[in-house]
Amino acid sequence: MKKVAVIGVAQTNFSxxxxxxxxxxxxxxxxxxxxxxxxxxxxxxxxxxGNVLGDFSEGQGMVQAFAxxxxxxxxxxxxxxxxxxxxxxxxxxxxxxxxxxxxxDTVLVGxxxxxxxxxxxxxxxxxxxxxxxxxxxxxxxTFPAVFAMLAHLYASKYNIPLEKLKEQMAxxxxxxxxxxxxxxxxxxxxxVSIEDVLKSFMVSTPIQLHDCCPFSDGGSALILASExxxxxxxxxxVFITGVGQSSAGPLSNQSEHLPRIYSREVSSKQAYKMxxxxxxxxxxxxxxxxxSIASLIAAESLGFFDFGTSGEAWMKGEAGIGGKVAINPSxxxxxxxxxxxxxxxxxxxxxxxxxxxxxxxxxxxEGAKVGMTDTLGGDGGTLVNIILERGW
Amino acid sequence: xxxxxxFNDFNKSLKRNKLMALKCGDCEKxxxxxxxxxxxxxxxxxxxxxxEGKGKIATFTTNFVAAEGRECEAPYIIVMVELxxxxxxxxNLIDIAPKKVSMDLIGKRVVMGVKVFPGDKYSAGDxxxxxxxxx
Ligand SMILES: [Zn+2]
Numbered sequence: 174m175k176k177v178a179v180i181g182v183a184q185t186n187f188s189x190x191x192x193x194x195x196x197x198x199x200x201x202x203x204x205x206x207x208x209x210x211x212x213x214x215x216x217x218x219x220x221x222x223g224n225v226l227g228d229f230s231e232g233q234g235m236v237q238a239f240a241x242x243x244x245x246x247x248x249x250x251x252x253x254x255x256x257x258x259x260x261x262x263x264x265x266x267x268x269x270x271x272x273x274x275x276x277x278d279t280v281l282v283g284x285x286x287x288x289x290x291x292x293x294x295x296x297x298x299x300x301x302x303x304x305x306x307x308x309x310x311x312x313x314x315t316f317p318a319v320f321a322m323l324a325h326l327y328a329s330k331y332n333i334p335l336e337k338l339k340e341q342m343a344x345x346x347x348x349x350x351x352x353x354x355x356x357x358x359x360x361x362x363x364x365v366s367i368e369d370v371l372k373s374f375m376v377s378t379p380i381q382l383h384d385c386c387p388f389s390d391g392g393s394a395l396i397l398a399s400e401x402x403x404x405x406x407x408x409x410x411v412f413i414t415g416v417g418q419s420s421a422g423p424l425s426n427q428s429e430h431l432p433r434i435y436s437r438e439v440s441s442k443q444a445y446k447m448x449x450x451x452x453x454x455x456x457x458x459x460x461x462x463x464x465s466i467a468s469l470i471a472a473e474s475l476g477f478f479d480f481g482t483s484g485e486a487w488m489k490g491e492a493g494i495g496g497k498v499a500i501n502p503s504x505x506x507x508x509x510x511x512x513x514x515x516x517x518x519x520x521x522x523x524x525x526x527x528x529x530x531x532x533x534x535x536x537x538x539e540g541a542k543v544g545m546t547d548t549l550g551g552d553g554g555t556l557v558n559i560i561l562e563r564g565w
Numbered sequence: 566x567x568x569x570x571x572f573n574d575f576n577k578s579l580k581r582n583k584l585m586a587l588k589c590g591d592c593e594k595x596x597x598x599x600x601x602x603x604x605x606x607x608x609x610x611x612x613x614x615x616x617e618g619k620g621k622i623a624t625f626t627t628n629f630v631a632a633e634g635r636e637c638e639a640p641y642i643i644v645m646v647e648l649x650x651x652x653x654x655x656x657n658l659i660d661i662a663p664k665k666v667s668m669d670l671i672g673k674r675v676v677m678g679v680k681v682f683p684g685d686k687y688s689a690g691d692x693x694x695x696x697x698x699x700x
Contacts, residue, residue, distance in 0.1 A: 294633035301632050302687070307572045308598040309655045311682040311694035312643050313628060313635060321626035322645060329624070329671045377628040378666070425645055426604060428623070428653035 174273040178403035178410035178564055180396045181209030182522040187360045187391035187510030190289040195227050198392035199240045199285040202518075206394040207244075207281065211406050214245035217396075218277040221252050221268040223260030223284030224514040226299050230287040246281065255514075257303040258463065259550030260284055261393060262517025262557035266416045268397050269559075278402045283394035284515035289387070296388045300513075303551035305423035317385055319424060319552045320464040321377035323432040327466060330432060331481030339379055341484025342465035343370035346383045348493050349462065349501055353508025355535035360389050360510030370465075384465040389510035393518030395525075408565060411525045415448030415560035417441055421553040434549065436556040437474040441547070444558040445476075448543075452476030455498050455560075456541035457527045459520035461549040462505040468492075471547055472500060475558075499538040502527065520546040521559060528563050570599035570613050579693035582679045584618045586652070587611040597652045618677030619700065620648040625670050627663040634685045642666060644697055646675055656695030674700040 183205035185198050193201075199222065207214060222237040233239070237251040254264040261284030268282035288296055300316045328338045347367055353359040365383055373382035403410040417440035421427055427435060445451060452475060460475065462468040472483040477498050478491070486492050492500040503509045503523040506516065524544035526532050546559045570587055575598060578585045586597035590610035594603055597616065602609055623645045631639040640663040645653050657680065658670075675697040684691040 293630070294636070297630060298632035298634065298685075298687070305598075306688065307576075307692065310688070311692040312655045312657050313631060313638055313641055313682075314643060314655065315628060315630065315632055317630065318626050318628045318643050321628070322624040322643065325626065325668065325671065326624040326645075328668065335668050376630050377626045380626075422600075422604075423598070423655075425653040425655050428645070428647070431624075 175275055176400040177269050177272045177397055177413050178400060179413065179521065179525050179561065180398050180403055180407050180410065181206040182395050182525045183209065184358055184393040184515070184519050184522045185391050186358050187389045187512055187519065188289065189360065189387070189390070191390050195224065195231055195233060195236050195285045195287055196240050196243050198390065199283065199394065200244050202283060202392040202394035203244050203281060206396050210396040212279065212396065216279050217246045217249060217281045219250045219271065219280045220246060221254060221264040221280065221282040223254045223264045223517060225255055225257060225260050225286060226288060226291065226513070229295065229299050230290045236285070256555035257550030258461070258511065258513040258516055259548040259555040259557050260514045260517065262520070262546065262548035262559065263418065263555065265395065265517055265521060265559060266418055266557055269413050269416055272397050272399055278399045280397050281394060282397055283392065283518040285392040286512035286514035287390045288511070288513055289390045291388065293388065303554060309423055309425070315377065317377040317380050317464065320466050321380045323470060324379050324466040327432040327470065333481065333484070335379060338484060339371065340367055341469065341488055342384055343367040344487045345462065345465040345468045346370050346507055348487060349505040349507035352502050352536045353504025355533045356504045356509055359504045359508050360387055361504070361508040380464055380466070386463050386506035386511040389512040391510060391512035391515050391519070393515040393522055395518055395521055409529050410564035411528050411561050412564045413559060414562045415444035415450065417443030417558040419556045424552045427553055432470055433474055433480070434470060434553040434556065436553045437471065437547065437549065440556040441475050441558045444560050448560040450543060450560060454543050455545045457499045457502060457524060457538040457544045458547065459501055459503060459505070459523050460547035462501060462507050463511060463549070467549070468500070475547060494536065494538055502536045502538055517546065517548040517557065520548060521561065524561050528561060566609065568601060569611050575599050576693055579679055580681060584616040584677060584695070586614055586616050588614045595650050595652055597654060616648060616650050620646045620675060622670050622673050622675055623647045623653055625658065625666060627666050640664065646697060654695055656697050658697050660698040676700045
C-alpha cells in the first residue's frame with residue numbers, strides 16, 4: 174500500500190441554522206482545500222462526501238453529484254457516505270484506501286450537513302433513526318436518552334455517586350467551551366462554569382442542556398494525495414498512518430460491554446496496530462463528545478485512562494492541553510458544533526492544523542507530532558478512528 | 566434461506582404480551598430481538614421460544630425532549646432490562662412518576678406488559694413496545 178497524505182484542509186464555520194445550501198457550504202470548504210493544496214478542481218479524481226440528512230433538511234438526495242459538478246469537478250465518480258455522525262470519517266477511510274491502493278493520486282473528501290436547519294423536533298426524530306427503528310424507537314429512544322442511560326449505567330458499574338459523576342461530566346463541557354472560545358470556526362463561544370451546566374435545562378436524566386452538543390450546519394473538506402504527489406505540493410504533508418472502522422447492532426444487544434462501546438475498542442485497536450502506536454503516543458485527540466458522558470466513555474475505550482477514571486482525569490486537567498493527552502482543543506462537538514455529515518472531516522481538519530502548529534495560541538498543543546480522531550455514528554453502530562502524523 | 570422469526574411475527578406476539586425469542590440449538594444462547602442467526606455463534610439452528618418477560622432494571626432515563634410527533638408522551642421513562650434469561654431489552658417503565666426516579670431503580674425487579682406505538686410517517690406501521698412495571 175502507498176503512503177497517503179492530507180494536504181489542504183478546510184471547514185466552514187459550524188453554526189446554528191443558516192441560509193446557505195448544502196452544495197454551497199461544501200463548495201466553500203472544498204475550494205479552500207483545493208486552493209490551499211495548490212490544485213484546481215480539474216486535478217480531483219474522485220469525491221467522497223459524508224451527508225446524512227440532506228433528504229430531510231433540503232429534500233436533496235444524492236447531494237454528492239451536485240456538489241462535484243458545482244465546484245467544477247465534472248463527471249468524476251462521487252460517492253455519498255452515510256454512517257450517521259461518523260459519515261465523513263467513513264468517507265476519509267474509504268478515500269484513504271483508494272489512494273493507498275494506487276487507484277487514485279488526488280481525491281477530495283469531506284462532508285456537509287444542515288442539522289440545525291431541521292429544527293429541534295425533526296432533528297430529534299431523524300437522529301433517532303440511528304437507533305434500531307423496529308425494536309428501540311418504539312420506546313421513545315432519542316440520542317440524549319441513549320447517553321443518559323449510559324451515564325446511569327456508568328455511575329452504577331464504576332460505583333461513582335451520581336452527584337460526583339455529574340460534576341465530572343460538567344467539567345468536560347467546561348473544558349470544551351473554554352477551547353471553543355478561541356476557535357473562530359466554533360458555533361458556541363461562551364464561557365460556562367460547572368454550576369451553569371448543572372443549572373441548565375434537563376434533557377434526559379441525568380443529561381442537561383450543557384452536556385449536549387448543539388445541532389449544527391456546516392461543511393468540511395480535505396485533499397488526500399499519494400506521497401509522490403503530496404511532496405510536490407506541500408512541505409508539510411500529514412500522513413494517515415492508521416485507520417480503523419467497526420460496527421455494532423442495537424444498543425441492548427451491546428449489553429455485554431456497556432457502558433463501554435465495544436465497537437470503538439475494535440476500531441481503535443486496528444488504527445493503533447496499523448500505525449504502530451499506543452495510546453501513550455497520542456499527543457492530541459479529537460474524540461466524539463456528542464454528550465459529556467460520551468467523552469468519558471470514549472477516552473477510556475481509546476486507552477487514555479482506566480475504566481471509570483476519566484472523570485477524575487478531566488477534573489485534574491489530564492485531558493486538556495498540557496495534560497496526558499490534549500482532548501478536543503477545537504472545543505469538540507460540544508463547542509465547535511456537530512454538523513453530523515461533516516464532523517469527521519472537521520476533526521481531521523483540527524488534527525492536521527494542530528500538527529502543523531496552525532491554530533490559535535490559546536488552544537495550541539505545542540509540539541504535537543501524532544494525532545487521532547474518534548468518530549461515533551449512532552449508538553455505536555459505526556465507529557471510525559484515524560491516526561495522523563507529521564510527515565516532515 | 567427463510568427468516569425464522571420476522572419482525573412482523575415478533576410484533577404480533579408482543580402485542581399479545583408474549584415476548585418471543587430464538588434459542589440456539591448449538592450454543593444454547595438466546596437471541597432477542599430476533600435475527601437471521603444466533604447472535605453468539607451465527608448458527609441458523611434456531612428454535613422459537615417464549616420468554617418470561619421478567620428481569621431487573623439495568624439502566625434508565627426520564628426523557629423530557631421527545632421526537633417530532635411524540636411530544637405529548639414526554640416526560641417518560643426508558644429502561645433497559647436484563648431479562649432473567651440473559652439478554653437485555655429496551656422498554657418503558659410505569660408505576661412511578663417520571664420525575665421521581667433515582668439511581669435506586671437500578672436492580673429493581675420488573676415484569677413486562679405492552680403498549681403499542683401507533684407509528685408515524687417514517688415508521689412503516691405500528692409497533693409494540695415492552696411496558697414494564699414493578700414485580
Ligand atoms: Zn449459537
